[in-house]
Amino acid sequence: MKLTQAHDVTLPTGVLGLAVAADGRQAFVACADGLIYAVNPISGEVESFEERHQSFASGCVLLPDGRTLISSGYDGMLLWHDTSTRACWRRIRAHNFWSWRTALSPDGARLASVTGQYLPGGWKYEPSAEVEPSVKIFDTATGELVSAFSHTPPVLSCAFSPDGSHLAAGNMMGDVCVWNVHGAQAASETEVGVSRWNSPDFTSWGSTKTHHYCGGIYCLAFSPDGRSILGCGMGPMQDPMAGNGKMTWQRWDWRTGDKLGEILDGERGAGLMEALAWHPRGDYFAMAGRQAQGNWNAGIFSAVSGNLADSFDSKNRITQTRFAPDGTSLLVGAAEGQPRRNAGVWGAWGRVQVYRVSD
Known part of the structure; x- marks a missing residue:
C-alpha cells in the first residue's frame, strides 16, 4: 500500500481533532484556538463555526446523520453544533479537567x-488517584451522562468496539481497561471492567533532570473485525523532557490482554505517536505523530505481518488520521511547528492533508 499527497489545506491554528463526512468530501477539525472549522479538503475552503471552546478544542465527532457535530475541549466542555448553520445548540460540562480524547459509538448514540x-501521589511519583471518574459516556441525543468508569489518570485515549458493546481506554502508565457498556452490569464489572492489562512499553520515568512520568497510550483502535485492539504512543526514555522515547504500537487480544504483535525495532524512530486509523478492509492500518529522531512520522503497516509498508515525513506533528469511508484516501490533521509573527500578524500553522491510497 502506497500513499501520495494530493491536497494540503492551511488553517489558522494547529489541528487536534478530525472528523470526516460519510462521503469523504468534507472534514471538520477541532483546533488550538478553541474553534471548530468545516474544511473542504479538495477546494481548500475553510469556514469556522460560531462558538469556540474556552481553551484548546481537543476533538470532534460527526453523528451519522451528518447534521450534528459534537466537539470537546480542554475547558472540559462538550458542545453540540449544527453543521448547516454552524451554530452551537447544546453545552455540557463533561469534566473538571481536560477532555483528552473522545470516541463515538458506531451507531452514533x-x-x-x-x-x-498527572499529579504525583507519593514518593515514587506514582499518579494520584482520580478526583472524578476518568471515563464518561454521554447520550448524544439528550446530552445525559450514561455511564462513568474509574481508571488511573491521566486517561489519554478511548475507543468503542465495532459493535458498540465495549469501550476501551488507555492511560499514561500503559494501562488499558475494557468495559461492557451494553445492558445491565454487575457492580464488580463496572469497577474493574471486562479486562485490564499493562504494557510498560508505553510509559517513561525520568531518571535524569526532571523526575516524572510521561508517555502513554495516546490512541486506541479496535480492528474492523472486533477481534483485537491497537494502541500507539511513546516508549521509555531517560529524559522525559526530551520527548524522544521510542515510537511504538502494539496489538492485543482485548479480552485477555495478550500481545499479538508490535512494531519492529528496525522500523521505528523516536517520538510521540498519537494517531491510528484502520483501513476499511482491515488489512492495513496507519500510525502517525511527531518525530524526534528518524525518517518518518507517518506509516502504513500490514495487519498480517506488522511490517511497515510505506511511510513519509510530513515535517509537522500529526494529531489525527482518518481513512475515507471508501479507503481511497487518508486524511491527516496536523500542527506545523509553533506560530510566528510577521509584521504583527500570526502565521497559520494548522494543516489538513489528503493522501491518495494505492495498493
Missing part, C-alpha cells in the same frame, strides 16, 4: 470522553 491530570 453514545459519546465517550476521557480526562485526568
Whole structure:
C-alpha cells in the first residue's frame, strides 16, 4: 500500500481533532484556538463555526446523520453544533479537567470522553488517584451522562468496539481497561471492567533532570473485525523532557490482554505517536505523530505481518488520521511547528492533508 499527497489545506491554528463526512468530501477539525472549522479538503475552503471552546478544542465527532457535530475541549466542555448553520445548540460540562480524547459509538448514540491530570501521589511519583471518574459516556441525543468508569489518570485515549458493546481506554502508565457498556452490569464489572492489562512499553520515568512520568497510550483502535485492539504512543526514555522515547504500537487480544504483535525495532524512530486509523478492509492500518529522531512520522503497516509498508515525513506533528469511508484516501490533521509573527500578524500553522491510497 502506497500513499501520495494530493491536497494540503492551511488553517489558522494547529489541528487536534478530525472528523470526516460519510462521503469523504468534507472534514471538520477541532483546533488550538478553541474553534471548530468545516474544511473542504479538495477546494481548500475553510469556514469556522460560531462558538469556540474556552481553551484548546481537543476533538470532534460527526453523528451519522451528518447534521450534528459534537466537539470537546480542554475547558472540559462538550458542545453540540449544527453543521448547516454552524451554530452551537447544546453545552455540557463533561469534566473538571481536560477532555483528552473522545470516541463515538458506531451507531452514533453514545459519546465517550476521557480526562485526568498527572499529579504525583507519593514518593515514587506514582499518579494520584482520580478526583472524578476518568471515563464518561454521554447520550448524544439528550446530552445525559450514561455511564462513568474509574481508571488511573491521566486517561489519554478511548475507543468503542465495532459493535458498540465495549469501550476501551488507555492511560499514561500503559494501562488499558475494557468495559461492557451494553445492558445491565454487575457492580464488580463496572469497577474493574471486562479486562485490564499493562504494557510498560508505553510509559517513561525520568531518571535524569526532571523526575516524572510521561508517555502513554495516546490512541486506541479496535480492528474492523472486533477481534483485537491497537494502541500507539511513546516508549521509555531517560529524559522525559526530551520527548524522544521510542515510537511504538502494539496489538492485543482485548479480552485477555495478550500481545499479538508490535512494531519492529528496525522500523521505528523516536517520538510521540498519537494517531491510528484502520483501513476499511482491515488489512492495513496507519500510525502517525511527531518525530524526534528518524525518517518518518507517518506509516502504513500490514495487519498480517506488522511490517511497515510505506511511510513519509510530513515535517509537522500529526494529531489525527482518518481513512475515507471508501479507503481511497487518508486524511491527516496536523500542527506545523509553533506560530510566528510577521509584521504583527500570526502565521497559520494548522494543516489538513489528503493522501491518495494505492495498493
